[in-house]
Amino acid sequence: MITRFRRLPLRSRLALLTAAAVAVAVALAAGACWLVTKQQLSHQRDTTLTSQRVDDRSVQGLVQTCGTNPSGLPPAPGSYTIQVVTAGGLVCTTPGKAAIRVTEDDLAVATGRVDDVVLHDSRATDGQEMRVATYRSERLPNTAVSIAQPVSEIDKPLNALALVLVITAGVGVLGAATAGLWIARAALRPVDRLTGAVEHIARTEDLAVRIPVEGDDEIARLSSSFNSMTAALASSRDRQQQLIADAGHELRTPLTSLRTNIDLLVRSEETGRAIPPEDRKELLASVRAQMAELAALIGDLQELSRPDGPGASGPLQVVALHEAVERAVGRARLRAAGAGLSIDAEIDKWYVRAEPAALERAVVNLLDNAVKFSPPGGVIEVRLVKGELTVRDHGPGIPADELPHVFDRFWRSPTARSLPGSGLGLSIVAQTVQQAGGEVAVHAAEGGGAVACVRLPGAATEPPALT
Template structure:
């Protein structure tokens, strides 16, 4: 419809312009012809007309001038004398102005006494013929406007037919083009409805070309692929969390069952064994609490509205590292933990950054041998944590930041396999990177790089 309307307006405007130009050109040509005829009328014909007007010419004495035009003499006092066998055309003000010598020539459209529309050109006559008072007269030459209006009417009919055919053709072509162009949109609509109805995120839309519809289809495919990947990750997280939770819960149930049976049967467990059971229960409760805390941290969705997450602020990373070092020294009292920290300010969530640094240090403490050493350095936004433990096998390095992944050599140690995953997530949210690699001379080295500055921005508060 829009195409048809646009074509109709364009064709109608073109047709109207063509009709107006043709009308003006035909009228101009007729005016030129009438003006030339007025110049070329013989003096004896004008004399005959004047005599006729004075009723001095016999009725059958007519001067023959073969012309299709109506010729009239117009006097200054408004008397009009018309050529033989022609209908009289009333004189207009412009004709009288010519007769009076006020203007040289006048052209206008008027109607003869029989109602026929005429085009009239009146010129001052410079010959010897005058009116009864001896004044100069004017000569009018007229021709029917039909020789202009008839071709114009035919042209209007042709233009109307051409316009109608053009609009009909444009509407048909527009309908065909619209249907062809909207087929990808129909496919996209069907795909969206299918996903909404079945939650099937494996559907893909074929894409061809580089137009907007193809880009929209590719964006839809990318969106469904991302949603499918997210759902798979959620399902994997639930499955992994269930698996990890099952182990401490099973151990807790076994220990508690032993304590309950002891109380119910009256058979007391030896004090040393009971103390070991309670210690195991406490350790498993702590492990369970740590695992739940890690899961909550991973499942937390920060506010990503204007200005970034709600808790994001400029924080001194060196102070966070220093606080985490105090906790690490308590957990590894026999270790020699050294630190060289330079001031560095970053934008991030203080709690998340501290959790990430603590996880890196806990990892180093856990894998360090008794009376071993841990070296920590912060310089220009790069935090390095190096231990002298057994190190990480080369084949395990690509998996260390995956959720719940634990090296076979570390499965006997406490932990959930989520610590480094939390570090990677925090680094990504802060716009930085994290890397774990084998250190020269043995052990492992973790490198956390965060963008920032050595001094805090003056316009932002420091957390």
């Protein structure tokens, strides 16, 4: 049954649940109403029976004419039955009424063992269930008077009330089921739109679909979240397609040059015409450089292909940023020495949560950029103070209109396209810093050159709880 219920559409389940809830509520209310009414009618009947009294002369007349000439006695009013019981066992019933079975309670009242009015149920000779009130006659000794009324006198209105309640409950349940189905359809209309949008996206992969957001309830929040999700997916797909297109464009140049050089070497071997040693040496050096450029480009692409978000590049660890900067500065000094550059470093202790290898590579990329754009004999200034890392060069700087693009993938300034590089270095820096919860910016420096600033949350002492 439960499995079959779960297979029903959601709106049908809501309608059934609504109808079931209303049915339970109506049944409880109807049952309580019926029980209260029965209790009140029974109490009223018992009060009436116990308060009734028969004139002693009528009782005496009934006893005197019992079984002889009852025609002269008036019948009991309405549905009431009056019966006299004596201690000697004489039972007299009003004319036209069926005799009521005498119980021990009736005899106890007649003999004087019980002084109070006794209420009890009994049965008449015609089979009717009777409610009987028996009291002791004040003037006639050893005599009790029973006043009885058929139980059916209150059963009939109770049965009629039960029928009315059942009909009312049935109408209420049907109305509730109808209203529940209508409400479910109205409430689930936004869900239907959302379902249609999801099915459309699954069928067509069209991430431009948006669902109208109405109000601020849970359905509106769900629609808004869905719109945000599709927008993020569309943006991610666009970035992926742009990355593939840019990677293909960047790979084409070194591959073309590499193929040309290799073709020259192969043609020399096939034709037997030797290439001069100096030219051959230059060709091999060019091939080696182009292969190194391809390897670096592929490594950068692998770095950028990792998803964004904290911990996406690997588990975050407590990293001594000052140690990573010192290692990066040591590597950069080797390259700077060949270009006649010097590096002035001032590094304070700072601990952050990041992926160690990615963080060190980001710092190396910043220093490589500074070395690349610094003039011969220049000084590169590296500072790590209170969690802020700055790398400044004294090169030509970056024009103001180019600053918004420095972190774009494969973007290179027109003045720097003759220099080696793929345009991915600063993109990797930005991604790594963002994954560590920090900020990075590049701006022009006073007196010329450019300054790269990296701010990472952390502490000057290693936090014990994070080690």
